[in-house]
Amino acid sequence: MRRGMVIDLEKCIGCRSCAVACKQHNAQPAGSWWNRVVTPGSDRHLTASAPENLYFLPIHCQHCQNAPCVKVCPVGATYQTDDGTVLIDFERCIGCRYCMAACPYGVRQFNWESSKDGIKRYEYQNGYTYGYPEPFRLDNRLVYSPVRIKGIVEKCHFCAHYQARGLDPACVRACPGKARHVGDLDDPDSRVSQMIRQMNGFTLLPEKGTRPNVYYLPPKRKEV
Amino acid sequence: MGVSKKVSLTVFSLIMAAGALMWLIQLWRGLILTDMNNAYSWGLYVSALAFFVGNAAGGLVLSSMIYLFGVTALKPFARIGALCAFANVAAAMLIVLSDLGRPFRVLNLLLHPQIMSPLVWDVIVLNLYAGLSLIYLYLLMLPDLAARTGFLNKIALPVPDPAGFSDRWAKRLAPFSLVAAVSIHVVTAWIFATQGARGWWHTAVMAPDFVAAALASGTAVVMLVAVLCYGTADKFQNAFRIMAIFIATSFFIHLFLMYNDFVIHAWYGSDHAKEALAITLQEYGLAHAFEVLAPLAGVVLLLNARVRQTMSGIMAGCLLIIAGIFVHRILLMPAAFNQMPLTLAPLGSQHTLWSVPIASGRYVPPADTFVSHHSYFPTLVEIMIFAGVLSFVCALILVAVHKLPVVKEG
Structure with missing residues (x-):
């Protein structure tokens, strides 16, 4: 079993629902985004350098098989599970940020301050809270906690807490365009494997040799 | 120990103390201070x-x-x-x-x-x-x-x-x-x-x-x-x-x-x-x-x-x-x-090189959420902690030269 994701750029409408769902479900602190959707070529947000260029690219942890972040971590806080998911043990990370220097995809987020200070900075109305309310442990390692520890690195955990309850990740369930699919990449007959084969699935930065478990399907045409 | 050495040692100690204080503040508030x-x-x-x-x-x-x-x-x-x-x-x-x-x-x-x-x-x-x-x-x-x-x-x-x-x-x-x-x-x-x-x-x-x-x-x-x-x-x-x-x-x-x-x-x-x-x-x-x-x-x-x-x-x-x-x-x-x-x-414009911005991780209202360039310059906290460690090197050498037979007389 190798858990992977396929994102169909033909179906992506650039609504950023996945980024929002991810941020809310995972109680991400101020300024942290595990999931971002970019418009390649744009200066800002949705605009494109030329109208014929307009398409959208969601980017989060690529759950690489040859993951540089796992190899650089001096204490094994970042590790790979049996199904290839790259997780961070919140209780072991020493906050050296070596993994952030190592990651070519820029998906790792550091907690520069405490969650409380960050929320204060956001000036949310009193009592507004969001996020999966329970801490989640996998093999007794804390891989999710609604209250964040200051000074550690975090990133997409493939919604390990939902997976344990048989649910797909929040971004997959929240996608209005049905652009996201998860499945077993080791199984050649799985839906995701077939999609990659039939629709020219590609990965980001193949030249870096990271072998991501997140694949993209190219858009047939773009928004104009 | 001569007067000039005493003065230097005092200055180094003060900078070390300031650096240590900055480190404590950084421990308390987090690396947001950098x-x-x-x-x-x-x-x-x-x-x-x-x-x-x-x-x-x-x-x-x-x-x-x-x-x-x-x-x-x-x-x-x-x-x-x-x-x-x-x-x-x-x-x-x-x-x-x-x-x-x-x-x-x-x-x-x-x-x-x-x-x-x-x-x-x-x-x-x-x-x-x-x-x-x-x-x-x-x-x-x-x-x-x-x-x-x-x-x-x-x-x-x-x-x-x-x-x-x-x-x-x-x-x-x-x-x-x-x-x-x-x-x-x-x-x-x-x-x-x-x-x-x-x-x-x-x-x-x-x-x-x-x-x-x-x-x-x-x-x-x-x-x-x-x-x-x-x-x-x-x-x-x-x-x-x-x-x-x-x-x-x-x-x-x-x-x-x-x-x-x-x-x-x-x-x-x-x-x-x-x-x-x-x-x-x-x-x-x-x-x-x-x-x-x-x-x-x-x-x-x-x-x-x-x-x-x-x-x-x-x-x-x-x-x-x-x-x-x-x-x-x-x-x-x-x-x-x-x-x-x-x-x-970007697909369709193969001759441009486009940098994918990264979430800054620091919420600052007037600043961009996603950045692809940062003109880094160390804050006072970073500079003081560095100065403190540099003073530690100088002070350690000074004290050791004074107390230990590091320098051969004559």
């Missing part, structure tokens, strides 16, 4: 790690030159060398503590070391080197320790012939110290050079270049302390001449390795390489000019026999070299972090 963000995640602290590691080179290289290659003219400076090595490698480990988000978890390095990580290798060799330079310092001081009274006499090994024992064991340890001295630079360079994500670092030339730059700045540190302790008497002129030639040779090798890398990348002209070079040579053009011209001026000064007869001449030369290498270490970061690793040619 100017780093998610896209630019290493700054002054990690540059300073490389700087201090480099400065630590001189000591044991000096010792091994004396005991392996028979350059006996340097013998009076051997103890100073070992002391400088220890002080700087201790500083390297201190400054990296301030870079950690959770410094109290540093014990995890012992409990769960992950042997694939170059950072673990670095922790191992830095500690080995610190231990080795302490042992070396002790061995070299042994003949004088035995002659002293009180505490120093008590810690002296009771051997029949302390001078012979010291010489014998210094010679036996010399090959190991040379290997250790080279390995701290190589392994520190590997922390960066192994990272395929960062084109600026991912070059085979980085480890040899680290060694060359370290031999220049590390020897300059020893020379600086030596001239402050011993002055410029005629009997030391030959030692200063040898050190000046060694510094000059190392610095020119460093220049060669650096520009060799630049030429190869500039010639092929990939967009990534051009971007990294533009950051260093244009955006940070002044800093680059300084990292080359300051040590060059220092080398010109030190190579002049008349300059070497003046205290101020040697000090100026050494300080220019050390400052230049410091700026070289600072320049490790901008071209690594301001060139986004994830760049792509």
Whole structure:
């Protein structure tokens, strides 16, 4: 079993629902985004350098098989599970940020301050809270906690807490365009494997040799 | 202790106290007090790690030159060398503590070391080197320790012939110290050079270049302390001449390795390489000019026999070299972090290179949420913590020279 994701750029409408769902479900602190959707070529947000260029690219942890972040971590806080998911043990990370220097995809987020200070900075109305309310442990390692520890690195955990309850990740369930699919990449007959084969699935930065478990399907045409 | 030494020690202590206070505040509030963000995640602290590691080179290289290659003219400076090595490698480990988000978890390095990580290798060799330079310092001081009274006499090994024992064991340890001295630079360079994500670092030339730059700045540190302790008497002129030639040779090798890398990348002209070079040579053009011209001026000064007869001449030369290498270490970061690793040619426009911005991780209302460029400049907190550690090096050397038989009288 190798858990992977396929994102169909033909179906992506650039609504950023996945980024929002991810941020809310995972109680991400101020300024942290595990999931971002970019418009390649744009200066800002949705605009494109030329109208014929307009398409959208969601980017989060690529759950690489040859993951540089796992190899650089001096204490094994970042590790790979049996199904290839790259997780961070919140209780072991020493906050050296070596993994952030190592990651070519820029998906790792550091907690520069405490969650409380960050929320204060956001000036949310009193009592507004969001996020999966329970801490989640996998093999007794804390891989999710609604209250964040200051000074550690975090990133997409493939919604390990939902997976344990048989649910797909929040971004997959929240996608209005049905652009996201998860499945077993080791199984050649799985839906995701077939999609990659039939629709020219590609990965980001193949030249870096990271072998991501997140694949993209190219858009047939773009928004104009 | 003279008045000027007392004043210096007081100043160093005050700066150390201020640095410690800043570190406590940073512990309490978090690394938000630095100017780093998610896209630019290493700054002054990690540059300073490389700087201090480099400065630590001189000591044991000096010792091994004396005991392996028979350059006996340097013998009076051997103890100073070992002391400088220890002080700087201790500083390297201190400054990296301030870079950690959770410094109290540093014990995890012992409990769960992950042997694939170059950072673990670095922790191992830095500690080995610190231990080795302490042992070396002790061995070299042994003949004088035995002659002293009180505490120093008590810690002296009771051997029949302390001078012979010291010489014998210094010679036996010399090959190991040379290997250790080279390995701290190589392994520190590997922390960066192994990272395929960062084109600026991912070059085979980085480890040899680290060694060359370290031999220049590390020897300059020893020379600086030596001239402050011993002055410029005629009997030391030959030692200063040898050190000046060694510094000059190392610095020119460093220049060669650096520009060799630049030429190869500039010639092929990939967009990534051009971007990294533009950051260093244009955006940070002044800093680059300084990292080359300051040590060059220092080398010109030190190579002049008349300059070497003046205290101020040697000090100026050494300080220019050390400052230049410091700026070289600072320049490790901008071209690594301001060139986004994830760049792509948007589908349909294959000739553009577009950098994918990264969430800054710091919520600041007027600033962009996603950034692809950050003009990093260390905050007062970062500068004070660095100044505190630098003062620690100076104070440690000053106190040790005063209390221990580091400088031979007469």
